Amino acid sequence: MALSIPVSEPIARRRLPAWLRGAPWLAFLVLTIVLVCAVGGEDILPDDPNGLNLADAFRPPFWAAKGSAAHLLGTDNMGRDILSRILAGSQISAIVCAYAILFSGCIGALAGMAAGYFGGIVDAVLMRLIEIQQSIPSIALALILAAAMEPGLTTVIVVIVLTYWAWYARIIRGEVMTLKGRDYVNFARVAGVGTPTILVRHLLPNIFNTLIILATLQVGQVILFEASLSFLGLGIQQPDISWGLMLADARQYITSAWWLITMPGIAIMLTCRSANILGDWLRDRLDPRLRQL
């Protein structure tokens, strides 16, 4: 596999390892910034993201007329600092992405491995579950679930996990089915290695790359999915802030105060694009077979 590249190159050569050449540095940079903002907590916020100041509402970004250095990206309809809100939103977006991806990835991987490895009745049942999941429109499912639970962070995560596990499961299942036929798995089985060991020791490392790639590709989807939920008022709720919520709330002012929707929109675009570029790059590096994803 591509990762088996010597990690320690002679320092004297001062060149990047081959597998890092052509890496999408800009995408890395953007994602690092987002992550730093996300873990930075309240310390890095220039202003209280929920600090109401009606007298200072609709202040444009600093470069525009009437803009102010106190609010670099301007203020929203309630006079809240947009930069602070975007930064605070990155925290929530990161939390949603992390949990949603972790859980849907784990559940999907487990289901996919079980279906691919055991085949037969296990596969048949799991495949039906996957198809049931895919045949229910995800937004409808999300909507009913959000109505059944209280809308908010937890609900958004649950909804996304329920929607996306099938996607992981389907792809992992295919992977495992091919891997299962490989000699080393057969050898292990013949040598009397137990099923759990085969799954964990021999199969999991091999599908790990796929999981990483799927996860990076999911980042953008999660953010947009949350935005759709926010459009209906069923996404993240105040006082939590998400970019999707900012975008959905700001659509009222798209003509009268363009920066309200544009600023979080740019944050979403940059993050989605960076995550996708990173995913693309990882895929090309790690596993060209997955290029079609």
Added chain:
Amino acid sequence: MSHWRASLLAALLASGAVGAVAQTPKPATGNLTIAFAAEATMLDPAKSAAGVDQYFFGQIYEQLVRPDPSLKKVNWLAESWSVQDDGGKPVIDVVLRKGVKFHTGDTMTAEDFAFAYNRLRDNKVSRWSHLQASVESFEIVDPYHFRIHFKQGDGSYVADNLQLWAMSKAYFDKVGDEEFGKTPIGTGPWKFVSRTIKEDLKLEAFDDYWNPTQRPTVKNLTVKIIPEDLTRVAAFKTGAVDWIDAVPPALVEEFKKMPGVTVASYVSPNNMYIAMDAIDENVPMHDVRVRQAAAHAVDVDAIIKGVLFGQGVRYAEVGPGELGYDPDLKPYPYDPKKARALLTEAGFPRGFDIPCYNLTSPREPYQKEMGEAVFAYLTAVGIRCKVQGQEYGAWITFGRRDRPGHIDGFYSNMWGHGLPGDAGTAWAGHVHTYVPGAGWGITSVHSDPELDALIEQLKATMDTQQRDALIRKIARIKRDRVAGGLTTYRPVVTFAWRDNVTFIAWPTPGFWRNLQQIGLKQ
């Protein structure tokens, strides 16, 4: 402001001109397409579930009494009516207008009102059966004269335009229940042509309409449904529609500056308020000082100006124009210092945490933001809101008392009461103590025996002047004790139309959407 006033005057003059030649009204001509933000569900007044249904059936059906554009109640299908006394029990005596025709051509008679009464009373059909609960019997005196006998006084009956809608018995007998709801037949200025759910309602001016002076002058009217604010605005700007309702507050100023466009704003009969749990002794708002602190904590005027672009009217208990409006009754002034002092006095020097429920589904413009702003102001003085958003279905059930549990904090709510408006029925629902199964206090988290007695007295009072005095009295107590929640504002609805359209805003009984006088400039 002066711009739309001038246009309104012009429109009034234009309609006056129509009135001058009214003896033989010119038949309506031409086509007009307009857009509403919200869509009605039921077209049958008895089966209607929400006020928004009147946007559609209010064009087709009419009542005995109605408010005119100045919100004065005028006799409409009733030629005259009065409350009389029949051995201690009240009776409403109604003489019908003669020569009123249904769209089928049948003449409207007392039979039709007997039918309407029976239909509205039947709780298998009607969602409004409780409004007929105090009626004892319906008596037809002659084809144009009937009497409604009451078991006891029922003020809401009078306040709500005598409740009954003119529904054709002959038509119902002919087509049956299903078709009756699908293809409505009324006496109104508009005949039903067709509707496509989620798309439009098509109407045609009724040539045999009984009122020749106050009627549409355009023949064919299409009402498009465009829920998204900016799309509706775009439809207007591109000329696809020539009249829209609910101009988004943020764009009202822009609309006022548009050449060739008239804009008119009206206060809608929805009273926004913040309910607070006062019945649970362990909840701080049980203490009147905490409720008063909350009232002092919120700068409603600033929120209206900032969040709502001024498209709201602050009110204290009873809004201007409503029955019992008292100009001397002022809302609590914004005074965060006093709010903190009151909290300290009540034993909460460091404030407290409390759940705050906010409706997030669009209902009134920017309502979610308004709730957020109110809760932010509360938090600022130490009433630390844990805001919880609720979508419509969860929200409406959450506020009800006939579910397990009740509102355990602050809850953004509203009460509608039609136009011009009478608070009696609404207060019976959210100020009076909850009495299971009796209709009292169905959304109330308050309990005050003195107010309960007054509200019950108000319910039984049918005389308008006595009602006025009682409402003033209750409002004063309600304000002082911040009972039944903190009143905040009434939203303003803005209509815009192009100058080729003539329009005078009439209310349906409930809301400003009646197209009684709309037409094209000749």
Added chain:
Amino acid sequence: MPRFLLHRLLQGLVSIVGASIVIFLIARLSGDPILILLPNDASPQLIAETKRNLGLDLPLWHQYLIFAWNALGGDFGRSYRWQMPALQLILDRLPATIELAICGLVFSVAIAVPVGVLSAVRPGGWTDRFGRVFAMLGQAMPAFWVGLLLILFFAVELNWLPAFGYGGVSHIIMPAIALGWYPVAAQTRIVRSAMRDVLDSDHIRLSRALGTPEHWIVWKYALRNAAVPLLTMLGVYFAAMLGGAFVVETIFAWPGVGRTVVEAVFSRDFPVVQAGVLFTSILFVLSNLLVDLAYGIVDPRIRADR
């Protein structure tokens, strides 16, 4: 072939039944419609009576069996809110949504195929770059934002297209773009990588060696083979569009089933939710079945495989 079809049909049926159970259960978790339905002063007796009339007092499994039995006969119950058959409400709105989903799919494929092919043939060329940027924008903008921007530009500024509503071809252009833009990126990727694989394959090399014109190779031989992976995904994309249509329907005042279902969820109108979701599931299963059939036409080898 018929055996394979029968097998797929059976699997599809299982999925549909499964989906109906899931929706039935979750919908009922979302709360009780009774308090939304009844007047404010409804007595406890009336509440109980209404519950009984609607069958909401029975155990869930019993309610489901009644629903399933009636649904088999085409009766999905009456909408609580609209007081008309839920099936009729959904079927009346369904064509508009299907039309929208198909047009959205056509738009995305119409962009993804040429961009994917050209970027595989000439990576780094202007179509490749432009295509990538275009695809990226769609992938990073929520549909409601795209929709509003389209309206502001093409309807309000240029006055080329109607801002809203259902009607002729001009009405569907913007909704189709708003709906179909998002999957363009993913589809482009599928086409591009499949094209690369095919163009590297032996039989294309052979054709080249034999002097077949390049455009002929690219657009006929290669694309025909590269279309298979895209085709396999079309069912999923179609379903995603049906499901995601409600945002676009709301923005463009499109009289579709998505808006109807969303409002039904808000008002706990279970029969409408069930009928709406079930029909979307049926469409998903059917479109996957069609895709399976289409394989055979595009790529006869697959037919032999099965």
